[in-house]
Amino acid sequence: MSICMEGPAAFPGGLLSLLDAPPAVFRVGGPLLARPVPAGFPSPADDYVEGRIDLNRHLIAHREATFFIRVAGDSMTGFGIHDGDLLVVDRSVEASDRSIVIAVLEGDFTVKQLCHAPQGYLLRAGNADYPDIHVGADLSLTIWGVVKWSIHEIGLCLPTSP
Amino acid sequence: MSANIALIDCNNFYVSCERVFNPRLEGRPVVVLSNNDGCVVARSNEVKALGVGMAVPWFQIRALAEQHDIVALSSNYALYADMSNRVMAILSSFSPSQEVYSIDECFLDLSGFEHLGLTRYAQTMRHRIRRQLGLPVCVGIATSKTLAKLANHVAKKRAAFDSVCDFGALDSGDLDRLLGDIEVGEVWGVGRRLAPKLGDMGIRTVLDLKRASPARIRQRFSIVLERTVEELNGVPRLSLEEVTAPNQQIISSRSFGMPVLGLAELQQAVQTYTVRAALKLRRQNALAGAIHVFIRTNPFKENAPQYSPSITVPLASPTSDSIALSHGALQGLKTIYRPGFAYTKAGVMLSELIPASRRALTLFDDPAQLARSTGLMQALDRINQTFGQGTIKLAGEGLTPHWHTKSERKSPCYTTRLSDVVVAQAG
Numbered sequence: 114m115s116i117c118m119e120g121p122a123a124f125p126g127g128l129l130s131l132l133d134a135p136p137a138v139f140r141v142g143g144p145l146l147a148r149p150v151p152a153g154f155p156s157p158a159d160d161y162v163e164g165r166i167d168l169n170r171h172l173i174a175h176r177e178a179t180f181f182i183r184v185a186g187d188s189m190t191g192f193g194i195h196d197g198d199l200l201v202v203d204r205s206v207e208a209s210d211r212s213i214v215i216a217v218l219e220g221d222f223t224v225k226q227l228c229h230a231p232q233g234y235l236l237r238a239g240n241a242d243y244p245d246i247h248v249g250a251d252l253s254l255t256i257w258g259v260v261k262w263s264i265h266e267i268g269l270c271l272p273t274s275p
Numbered sequence: 276m277s278a279n280i281a282l283i284d285c286n287n288f289y290v291s292c293e294r295v296f297n298p299r300l301e302g303r304p305v306v307v308l309s310n311n312d313g314c315v316v317a318r319s320n321e322v323k324a325l326g327v328g329m330a331v332p333w334f335q336i337r338a339l340a341e342q343h344d345i346v347a348l349s350s351n352y353a354l355y356a357d358m359s360n361r362v363m364a365i366l367s368s369f370s371p372s373q374e375v376y377s378i379d380e381c382f383l384d385l386s387g388f389e390h391l392g393l394t395r396y397a398q399t400m401r402h403r404i405r406r407q408l409g410l411p412v413c414v415g416i417a418t419s420k421t422l423a424k425l426a427n428h429v430a431k432k433r434a435a436f437d438s439v440c441d442f443g444a445l446d447s448g449d450l451d452r453l454l455g456d457i458e459v460g461e462v463w464g465v466g467r468r469l470a471p472k473l474g475d476m477g478i479r480t481v482l483d484l485k486r487a488s489p490a491r492i493r494q495r496f497s498i499v500l501e502r503t504v505e506e507l508n509g510v511p512r513l514s515l516e517e518v519t520a521p522n523q524q525i526i527s528s529r530s531f532g533m534p535v536l537g538l539a540e541l542q543q544a545v546q547t548y549t550v551r552a553a554l555k556l557r558r559q560n561a562l563a564g565a566i567h568v569f570i571r572t573n574p575f576k577e578n579a580p581q582y583s584p585s586i587t588v589p590l591a592s593p594t595s596d597s598i599a600l601s602h603g604a605l606q607g608l609k610t611i612y613r614p615g616f617a618y619t620k621a622g623v624m625l626s627e628l629i630p631a632s633r634r635a636l637t638l639f640d641d642p643a644q645l646a647r648s649t650g651l652m653q654a655l656d657r658i659n660q661t662f663g664q665g666t667i668k669l670a671g672e673g674l675t676p677h678w679h680t681k682s683e684r685k686s687p688c689y690t691t692r693l694s695d696v697v698v699a700q701a702g
Contacts, residue, residue, distance in 0.1 A: 177361040178407035180690060186702030194701065199693075205407045215699050220299040222699040243702070255298070257409075 172262050178205035180258065182215055182222070189213075189224055191239030194263045200224065202258035213260040218246070219253060224260065278511055279385040279393060279416055279443065282423040283366055283400060286411040286431065288379035289317035292358045293348055295409035296689040296697055304345040308333050311530045312349055312682060349682035353664075357690045361408055369400050374515045380427075382420060384515055397439040416441040420513045421506035424463045425481060429453055454507075455482035464503050469496070481507065525563070527552035528622020534573070535618045541570060542605055544621045546671040549604040552625050553597040554659075557652060562593035562634060564627030566600055568607035573619040584611040592640055593629055596648045597655070600625070601669060663692045 173179045184198045192213055194200070200215070208214050210229045215222060216236060225236035225246070234254065236246040248254045285291060289307040294300045304321035308314065314332045315322075325343055327336055333347065340347060359378045367373045370383040388396055397414040404412050415426025422442055430440035442450055460470035462481055476495070478484050484492075485507040493501035502512040527548040535541055545568060556563055569585035588607040594600065604623050658667050687695035 175407070177364045181693070181696045183696050183698045184701050185698045186700055188701040196701070199696070200699070204409070217298045220301075222298070222697055224699040224701050238701075257298075 172201050172264075173203075174261070175203055175205040178258075179203050179261075182224075182258075184224060184263070188238040188240045188243040191241075192226065192263075193265075194224065194239065194260075195265055197266070199264040200260050201262040201264070203261050204258040206259045206261075208256045208259050215257040215260060217255040217257050218248075222257065227256065277418045277509070279389065279418060280420055280423045280511070280515070281370075281383045281385050281393075281397060281414055281416045282376075282420070282427045283381055283383065283397075283404075283412055283414050284427050284431070285362060285379040285404075286413060287317055287319055288359075288410070289350060289355055290319045291410050292355050293351070293686055295358070296354075297686065300346060304343055305348065306333075306340075306345060307348050307350050308684070309350060310682070311532065312347075312684065313530070316350060347684055349685035351686050351688065353688040353691045354686065358408060358410065362404060362410065362412075365404055365407060366400060369396070372515050382423065382515055385416065394439055394441050394444060397441070398437075401438055412438070414439045416443065418443065418509040419506040419511040420515075421463050421503055422509060425454070425457065425461065428457065428461055451482055451485075454485060455480050457481045459484050462503060462507070464499065469500070472496075523626075523628060525552045525555045525625040525628070526622060527555070527624075528569070528620060530620045531618070535621075536614070536616070538609075538612050538614070541608060541612060541618060541621055543672055545570075545604050545608050545623060546601045546669060548621065548623045549601045550597045550669060550672060552623055553595060553600050553652075554656065556595045556625055556628070557656060560631045561628045562595050562631050563590065563600065563625035564593045564629065565589045565625075566603045566607065567624040567626060568604050568611065568622075569624075570608070570611065570618050570621045572616050576617075580616055582613060582616045584613075586611050587626075593627070593634065594648075595631065596652055597669060599648070601671065605671070663688070663694075 180202050182200045182202050184194055184196060184200060187196050189195075194213070202215050208227050210227070212227050214225060214227045216225055216227070217223075218236070223236070225238060228235040228237055230247065233247065233249040236248060236254075238245070246252075290300075290305045293305065293307065300319075302321070303319070304325065305319040306315045306322050306327070307317040309316045312333055314330050315327060315336070316330070318327055318329070322345060325339065325345075327339070336345075339345070355378060362379070363373070363375050363381055366381055366383060370385055370388070372384040374382040376382060385393055385396065393416050397416060401412050401414060404410055413427055413430040415423045415428065415430050416439075417423040417426045426440045426442045430436050430438050433440075445453070457480060458470070459465055459473050459478055459481055460467055462484060465473065465484070473479070473484065476487075478487055484504060487504055489501045489504045492504050505512050529544075529548065531544070535544065549566070565587055567585060567587045569583070571583035572579060572581050574581065574583070586607040588603040590599065590603050655667055659665065689695055689697055
């Protein structure tokens, strides 16, 4: 059980195929001799190993308070948010004036820009075709979370070329 | 200085989780039903106010539900488990020692945080969970776990406490008056079974039990209940169990949506449950040495022929491989199956669990085969974790089994499947 190899390619058509046994039989399950031990110079890059870029770390500041939400409709295109985009929503940050938010308006989820207004709030769309919604005492509004990123798949709803 | 233990408990946890992602349920009477849509396992306050009890069979309250427009949902455990993990992670930042007691409650040791003002500290926890997850919680604080549970009960029932009750902030007269108003059955570990027996001794309220002689309680009941009496007097006898011991057995069983007669369908069900149990086994990095299979007819149908066999199948060597475990389970099933019965439930139990690190190769183990199996299971788990449970399954599990557990009213897996996330209107 002391023979160690990396698979059939390491022994093309050699002794093993004569014995008619799959080379993998000789692999030991544990870490002991599971891989060839390099005996040459250590890689000069070893001291510079860094973790690969992980979007989870960069797009999600608060893991526990972050949720994903899908966009339906084109009222926010002016803010770079398109139909079908995936939003990264953080519930731990305070919505401030002009934050893009997920709001619950009369029981429905909607994505809008929150603006402070003299009497209450204004929910603004990012598309001139959609009017602002003034939220006074007559409407029930909850700010569900603040939109931090919009993930847009290229190739989805491509505009026609000019 | 004496310890200060907090018990944080989510209010109507399953219902509250559903409301986070479906705000239209806010203010409406909502129940969540058990597996197979059998009975009520969670109730909103509106439903409790209608007098619907816990674990009531759904069919019994159908008429009431129609009358009051009660929304009934199938349980969505993928959602509840994810929300629970979030709650526990947030709470863990409030203390170096935490005991996760169940899916919706945990103990925190707050000793050493007194200078912050425990009530205020607990309000911070509550507001953070409410805001970041949208879930309402109550906090009870006291010098023992048993008292902390009762403090939580008070926080929940009495609006004046604003969802946080610290027994340490009350003077002893006020505390005793509170305990005198709570039935003894509310005490952790007493419950409905012991309450009548205590009642026979004249112990009806929590205060009565607190004042009972520990020696007498030990003599009449047990050392466990004696410890409870000491805990009620503020002497901690139960320590925080921060590390949960690995399960000694794993059970996966369900009742069927409709009775099953044929072997082929039972095989599908047993294989499905085995795969589910094997996943749990791998998650806790363990191997099973035996698999136990059972099937049963409906014991409530007294006129129908009854048959409830079971069998334990020892495995050649401990494994967590879904295929090897299924093989054992199906062999067992074949042995116990008899035609001519209407089976309503099946299940498997994995036992003789050992940590995967203690695997010892036997003469018949092929190390290459073992490496392949481990790799295959890892790939399977990763794919199913990414794309949702059941994306890849063993062929024997069947594609759209009709015996499948009923869950007709299940909400989407909002936080664990990309295809199921909430849709916000931009229109």
